[in-house]
Amino acid sequence: MIDALAKQGTLRFTDLSKAIPDISAKMLSIALRNLISYDIVRREAFPEVPPRVEYSLTEKAHSLYPILQCLFEWAKDNMSKKQ
Numbered sequence: 001m002i003d004a005l006a007k008q009g010t011l012r013f014t015d016l017s018k019a020i021p022d023i024s025a026k027m028l029s030i031a032l033r034n035l036i037s038y039d040i041v042r043r044e045a046f047p048e049v050p051p052r053v054e055y056s057l058t059e060k061a062h063s064l065y066p067i068l069q070c071l072f073e074w075a076k077d078n079m080s081k082k083q
Helices: 002-008 013-019 025-037 059-079
Strands: 041-046 052-057
Touching: 002 013, 002 052, 002 059, 013 025, 013 052, 025 041, 052 059
Parallel strands: none
Antiparallel strands: 041 052
C-alpha cells in the first residue's frame, strides 16, 4: 500500500484495492485506519455528492520510503531463493 501510494501519489479506495489485488476491502480498511493513526497515510474527504475520499502519504512516510525500498529489494532477492 505504501509502495502504491509512493509510486502513484494520491489514490482512492478502489484504486488502492486494485493496486493490492489479494487484499479484502475489510483488511484494506483496517490497514488504512492503522496507517492513518500512525501518521503514515493522510485521508482527505471532500464534501461532494457522491462523497470522495483520497489517500496519500504524509511527509513522515516519504522519509520512511527509501528504507522500505531497501527492505522490498532484500525480500525480493531473498524470498525467491530456495532454502
